[in-house]
Amino acid sequence: MRKTDLLDEIRAEIGVVSDQLDGSVEELYRFVVKILFDQIPAYRYVGVYVTSEYQFKESCSAGVCALMQVVPFGESLLSLAAARGGVVREQTGDHVEVYVPYYQGHHLIGELVVMASPACHIDEEDITLFCEITSLFESKVEECNS
Template identity: 70%
Template sequence: MRKADLLDELRAEIGVVSDRLNGSVSVKGLYRFVAKILYEKVSAYRYAGVYLTSGYQFREYCGAGFCSLMPVVPFGEGLLSMAAARGGVVREQTGNRVEIFVPFYRGHHLIGQLVVVGEPVHSVDEEDIALFCEIASLFETKVEECNP
């Protein structure tokens, strides 16, 4: 299957689940579904997860695969904080591994970040990052709809 087709299939499956958010499936259920499907469907994604803000730290809410990040990361430390400070995507390459951090917000309030770790590094490109940004935007929309 071509990569573009696979990413379109992921968009469709995630869209179907997000459309069912009417109280029976929570936004947090959407987070879990996204992490699971990204990890299961794309072999280059060694980890997919969502870190949510809690107090003055990021906490791993859900994840699939292996990630070297700690489950709790204090604000001001690491790439999660860098992405939050920049207000946009951070892509960090270490050897043959790439880590992508995509923050999502409710208004100006940081809710959390989608984190994806890919390997080999060349397997995660701008198409993937565009998908991750779309997913973060979907999270923002659903948080707003479910918490008016």
């Protein structure tokens, strides 16, 4: 299956699950993490970190990464992405990490984190999907809080 077709299939499945949510954005987080990790073998880690007090807390994840489950603000690329207000893509050797923040208004809610190896397996198509997913997270957070 072509990558474009696979990503479109993932989009469709996420959309269906999102439409069936019953007031819990955490269910959507878990589904997104699972489908991305299960469907794309190059993704070695997929996680959602949410903000709490002055730190990021891992809400759900699949795979293994070097990030702690609780990361204080100001540490790691999580904070860099939040400060920039956009995608941070960091490549080290044949490993790539992508951090995509999402907001409610100007308030940071959390970040989608994806790590892959080899690095060439995350391209602009993947980044576009991650941004669409975080946009969906923003909508669902708004919907669940209203």
